[in-house]
Amino acid sequence: GFAKVDHHRQKRQGFPEIIFGEGKTAEQIITILEAMKARQSDVLITRLSEEKANQILRVHPELTYAKVAEIMYWKAEKKQTVSDNYIAIVCAGTSDLRVAEEAAITAEVLGSNVKRIYDVGVAGIHRLLDQAPVIQQATASVVVAGMEGALPSVVGGLVSHPVIAVPTSIGYGANFHGLSALLTMLNSCASGISVVNIDNGFGGAYSAVLIDRLAKGIK
Amino acid sequence: GFAKVDHHRQKRQGFPEIIFGEGKTAEQIITILEAMKARQSDVLITRLSEEKANQILRVHPELTYAKVAEIMYWKAEKKQTVSDNYIAIVCAGTSDLRVAEEAAITAEVLGSNVKRIYDVGVAGIHRLLDQAPVIQQATASVVVAGMEGALPSVVGGLVSHPVIAVPTSIGYGANFHGLSALLTMLNSCASGISVVNIDNGFGGAYSAVLIDRLAKGIK
Amino acid sequence: GFAKVDHHRQKRQGFPEIIFGEGKTAEQIITILEAMKARQSDVLITRLSEEKANQILRVHPELTYAKVAEIMYWKAEKKQTVSDNYIAIVCAGTSDLRVAEEAAITAEVLGSNVKRIYDVGVAGIHRLLDQAPVIQQATASVVVAGMEGALPSVVGGLVSHPVIAVPTSIGYGANFHGLSALLTMLNSCASGISVVNIDNGFGGAYSAVLIDRLAKGIK
Amino acid sequence: GFAKVDHHRQKRQGFPEIIFGEGKTAEQIITILEAMKARQSDVLITRLSEEKANQILRVHPELTYAKVAEIMYWKAEKKQTVSDNYIAIVCAGTSDLRVAEEAAITAEVLGSNVKRIYDVGVAGIHRLLDQAPVIQQATASVVVAGMEGALPSVVGGLVSHPVIAVPTSIGYGANFHGLSALLTMLNSCASGISVVNIDNGFGGAYSAVLIDRLAKGIK
Amino acid sequence: GFAKVDHHRQKRQGFPEIIFGEGKTAEQIITILEAMKARQSDVLITRLSEEKANQILRVHPELTYAKVAEIMYWKAEKKQTVSDNYIAIVCAGTSDLRVAEEAAITAEVLGSNVKRIYDVGVAGIHRLLDQAPVIQQATASVVVAGMEGALPSVVGGLVSHPVIAVPTSIGYGANFHGLSALLTMLNSCASGISVVNIDNGFGGAYSAVLIDRLAKGIK
Amino acid sequence: GFAKVDHHRQKRQGFPEIIFGEGKTAEQIITILEAMKARQSDVLITRLSEEKANQILRVHPELTYAKVAEIMYWKAEKKQTVSDNYIAIVCAGTSDLRVAEEAAITAEVLGSNVKRIYDVGVAGIHRLLDQAPVIQQATASVVVAGMEGALPSVVGGLVSHPVIAVPTSIGYGANFHGLSALLTMLNSCASGISVVNIDNGFGGAYSAVLIDRLAKGIK
Amino acid sequence: GFAKVDHHRQKRQGFPEIIFGEGKTAEQIITILEAMKARQSDVLITRLSEEKANQILRVHPELTYAKVAEIMYWKAEKKQTVSDNYIAIVCAGTSDLRVAEEAAITAEVLGSNVKRIYDVGVAGIHRLLDQAPVIQQATASVVVAGMEGALPSVVGGLVSHPVIAVPTSIGYGANFHGLSALLTMLNSCASGISVVNIDNGFGGAYSAVLIDRLAKGIK
Amino acid sequence: GFAKVDHHRQKRQGFPEIIFGEGKTAEQIITILEAMKARQSDVLITRLSEEKANQILRVHPELTYAKVAEIMYWKAEKKQTVSDNYIAIVCAGTSDLRVAEEAAITAEVLGSNVKRIYDVGVAGIHRLLDQAPVIQQATASVVVAGMEGALPSVVGGLVSHPVIAVPTSIGYGANFHGLSALLTMLNSCASGISVVNIDNGFGGAYSAVLIDRLAKGIK
Ligand SMILES: Nc1ncnc2c1ncn2[C@@H]1O[C@H](COP(=O)(O)O)[C@@H](O)[C@H]1O
Ligand SMILES: Nc1ncnc2c1ncn2[C@@H]1O[C@H](COP(=O)(O)O)[C@@H](O)[C@H]1O
Ligand SMILES: Nc1ncnc2c1ncn2[C@@H]1O[C@H](COP(=O)(O)O)[C@@H](O)[C@H]1O
Ligand SMILES: Nc1ncnc2c1ncn2[C@@H]1O[C@H](COP(=O)(O)O)[C@@H](O)[C@H]1O
Ligand SMILES: [Mg+2]
């Protein structure tokens, strides 16, 4: 067939292959997810438009679609490790919501607890400082910001855990579709910050979940 | 001669033409400054290396050289308007000192009071917040930052006066010689921020002085 | 909720939080503006398409929509300081109108007088020189230009007040969506020019209003 | 003074402020490190040339200089938590050594064990596969690569722990001083990879150490 | 007429001029192909949308349309040299299919045998290693990859024949429409790799066919 | 030998091949110029450092070296067409002198009269307007400017002859080594402006001379 | 009104102000052209879509619309200088037609004769060499090319008159919307080539017409 | 040790690992080459400065240094297949010599015959056409060009074998250190052209040699 699903990945990496929904037809996705479910694999599809989600739901109503996050998923029943650990998902403005939610849902589906701290951009710094304690208690932060992308630098200076910075493409003009926020984050003066691709909420969460698992003693 | 000094500028704009020292020989600068002094004009030379400054000082010991700022100047005796107004010169790290001092000396020579708030980058936000009151009382702020250049966004959210942001070329890698800080500042979410060229401390101060003069009722 | 309106901003900065209309639904905007009006706050929404404006007007006919500027606003009745001061809004060509009007309406809503000097690009320099006196009498100029963006350099050489330069995305080919005009303005030989993001008429006006307030003695 | 050392950082973040040696004179660095030692703080100086290191060693022979890594440090005697955990420092070619060593020494000084797996670039994939088991047992990998920077993608597919990718500026022509490797790493198809600035071995190690501490149960 | 078909090319280069379908109307293409068929020339049209293909098929049902590849062609009956030689068309992900098929069909129409090795991206390296023997036996490989574009580096290290690397525009954010994959391939550490334009499956195949002909002893 | 001098060029194009001095040794240049002089050809060498010029002058004292322009030349005695026509060489600031002189000397050596109008940048527009009549009487203008490069737009609006714009690399920060001026000139609103490479005074003059010859009736 | 037509331009520059049709409504254009016709001015509108052209033609059927060139114009009856001079409009491929025709129609409307030499790209060099004599006899060439944009370099080496190079945005991938062709033309080794903006056929023709007028003795 | 020489490569790819001399000390290179010679391996070192070459020659006088090419090599005595096949190394200008020679020497050391066709840039097209027959008889061409890099497009249109295009960093201003030539070559209209990194004469030759071997029947 056209695709070689990496069924071995769950074993090698602890999670099954995640399906990148953009640029695949609903039919192609159904083929892939059926192959995965046939092997009892969990399913996670990112960047899936509502229209394609609805086409898939007609055939597979057992899947769940998270609309803002544009994520669809299905999880086998298994007993979840109970833990107080959580990942802080922090975002700068309401326009960053889609990416922040992509991160939040990904983290939850992959088995971590999440706390959302949204709309706390640096131009009104007191909003962020008010939330500092809840962020500081997390095992990792995923910090999502567009425009100038300064939020991770400030968060990075407040916490002692790893920060995964996610630039978004929100902005205009000299923003260059997220380049501005990306460069800001790569050049951050704060230590303990690493960066994923523009709009890659999924990727930010994935790294955070791996960290959270280590903190829980899962290796 | 090779240069047409814009002697009319003092009348038209309130300040004489400023000499850009980079790429001019000491001899060329001496020719220009003598032409200016012959007309009782104040003199301000920016981006002047210590070596060239010493050559000029040998001929014109009446000028003053500000070493960190790389600025040389001479001011005619005239009574200065006394005022409590001041411009806040804020900078992120010790590496931004040259540009911050270029701004500070320029502002002072052009007739404004200055308060320096240095090494208050956003990765240790409490250092900045401690200084917020003194910044808030200024008529304008010149905020100098390299690396990710996030400082003006935070300052802009704390004050109600105009902020002139000056990106510096401090950094490496994906900093691209100040491009990162420049883009950050142009994309700032905070209102009331405008930006000058990378490393242009002089330009930032010049705009701030024009603002400070308006605040003093000089038009 | 999804948004944390910065209600404290009016106190801290003299103006309430401004709503960025792009990328928000009419419903989201209505929620935010009702929260603001509930606290007697003035309301200013930028980059709002006519279609969304009409949806909002159906629910809140008391707001005003400025079509060319794509701005919607509502101001509480309060006595306005009367003043002869004004801001000059200068633009190069008829294609820059949307951005110039965004600046003009913003300045007016925020409480400044405005004079519009439009279609005076540098390729026909006499048109600008004819208008020089009216520009020179302003407390600040907002100079809007696309294509090569040379206008602020010439205006900056004619006036003794601060110039806020606004590059627009008008042009094609090697214009790179406003990059050409942006770089021109950042590299200007004239002193007293600072720059905001491409197409950011709002930002240009905001800085000019802060300056105009200082000139009026409001601090 | 010219610098405000962030003495509070050790408390807030678990490590003292790290000194960026580039662009500071030996004198400035001595001033800062003495202020830190006066408070019993550990000291870590990165990007320090051999010449400046020697000047400092003359005054402070108790510090250690790691030549390839261009790092100088001093650690107070304290009992180290013993652990089998380690961080894998993986690099593609012999030209990436300086950056890889900057990462390795940083990690060791900050308290983690390190295993070095060097010169295992993807053009001879068997060299990497031979080392896969030792990499897979680590708590985190710091993967350093210049030229096309493909190594983190392959490592990311082999391990189930977080990978911090460090692009280097090694290369020529269309490498654009590390941009090529940086983009490669940001666009990686493998999950669990996050990226730091070009040549930022220090930053890569810092994030890895934070992860390793969580894995050891230190929070 | 508007076009000067290079009828001499078949003689000079062994193949007729290929028609670039994008940006030409169905009518224009019909005019050109009729001129070519009038001279017994083979016909190959690339980047042809299904819609335009159908318009042409109505008039010229003797042509064949390869839908995924977006290629239309017609070949005169002539006896084909029989050979065991083949070109390996290797691609990284299912999203690269259009470009991979453009390469595969081009190569077949121009007279080479082809083996397709698809969805073997480096993040699951075992999938590629499983296919190594079939790739190594080819006379040339065309390696198609988007995102970070690392596949040609790994293939280049496994084979002893020339590799033509084809970057695709698949990706988002810091991918910059294929720039990331392009730079990766140009900077490859592996020897024997040369690169064609982003998404240019046609160009990659054309070079590979010229090589395959030399290997068959056709000059 | 290593070079194939295009001796046929004088016939085909009216001028002999010009030698690009940068990156050639004095020895190589002497070999080439002797080959040219052996055929009675005029000689023009551009971008020649003073040091290499002196080496050549020792062997060929009959050549002339124009120091500011960094040009060396030798012209056979022939009667020159006398003409009132001239080319205006206009430049913005004193830092653009090298490039302006490269243009001026090139034009003179190739047989045109030249008038120099220097240091008339747009930030003091009256300086340019004072010189407008002498510029308007030229057959062509070569307009040289660095920084924001706005001068050709203003000149282009004042004259009715072709303008060749030459961006220079003078500037810093967001100037990007002349890119800013180059883009400005390519995007000029004024008609009749065409552009040559950054710092290419030679190329600007060459085009202007071809125009001037047509105006003199030489074809 | 919203526009200040530069009625003085015909006097100053020999041609009236040209209307840039893109981004103006049919209504705005009608207002401007009526103002111009009221003063007996010729009218030339570039970059005008067929749809807007039809709207204007309904009101002003006396204007002419050149469909491929997307140009509309109206010329007052006046006696045309008869001349054998002509401008060569040369283009590389059939996809460059729109820009080539924009140049050709512009030149004709502005009063020059034109010869069209189309589809003579450098990949089949004999097609160009066959047409060399007709190009060499022109007073100026406008050379239009997309993709790699190599054509002006070859033409520039064949002729002794000025060449105006026009890059087009035809291409894909690493073409970056015409940047590739633009850079090629700016870096040309051939002398006597100057360049206008990407897709600016109008600008290329305008400069060529100014040259042709000088050659005809019109100043 | 610090380096893992890929001794297996000769077997896997037909050639041993090639040493990249830039950024390695003479001592490091000696260590590596002795390890290789100990296994009877041929040795090829590229980008080796004359100074380091001399240091190595003092210890290993049996190696040969090609000065212009900056290549050092040593070949074991073995009987060479005699063949009439050759690779054409074509270059545009005398400044491209270093890269062209890097290609030529590489090809010869790796076992192919070479013909050099130098200084045949497209601005004097007859020089290239004179040499067409010798180029057309080659099994592959390596075409080296800086500035605008147009030469491969013209060569590609003349031959029926694969062309490897090598852009060089020769040029200035908008050349951007070879970017201009690189983009030209990637966008070539001629078929059968593939491209290697800027200044990578070695890489161009390596691909050509693999092709030449296939043409000789070596697989
Ligand atoms: N939103 C996303 N952004 C980046 N990578 C993703 C995303 N979603 C899935 N992936 C990765 O893409 C791979 C699948 O690609 P594909 O074979 O095209 O479905 C998965 O293994 C994931 O690692
Ligand atoms: N550091 C600086 N950065 C930018 N512009 C400057 C600087 N110093 C002086 N200038 C401007 O440069 C102009 C003088 O340029 P010049 O004629 O080359 O000396 C002055 O009128 C100033 O506006
Ligand atoms: N998909 C393609 N990508 C790049 N070049 C192509 C492609 N298809 C055809 N060509 C080239 O484009 C030329 C024809 O261009 P045109 O005259 O515009 O049809 C042919 O000679 C081919 O060399
Ligand atoms: N300053 C210059 N800038 C651009 N091109 C030049 C310059 N000087 C000479 N040339 C061109 O370079 C060609 C000679 O190149 P070369 O064979 O390397 O000496 C000449 O034919 C000129 O067209
Ligand atoms: Mg908000």
Ligand SMILES: [Mg+2]
């Ligand atoms: Mg500090």
Ligand SMILES: [Mg+2]
């Ligand atoms: Mg106008």
Ligand SMILES: [Mg+2]
């Ligand atoms: Mg190695």
Ligand SMILES: [Mg+2]
């Ligand atoms: Mg896949």
Ligand SMILES: [Mg+2]
């Ligand atoms: Mg000057």
Ligand SMILES: [Mg+2]
């Ligand atoms: Mg064609």
Ligand SMILES: [Mg+2]
């Ligand atoms: Mg030459």
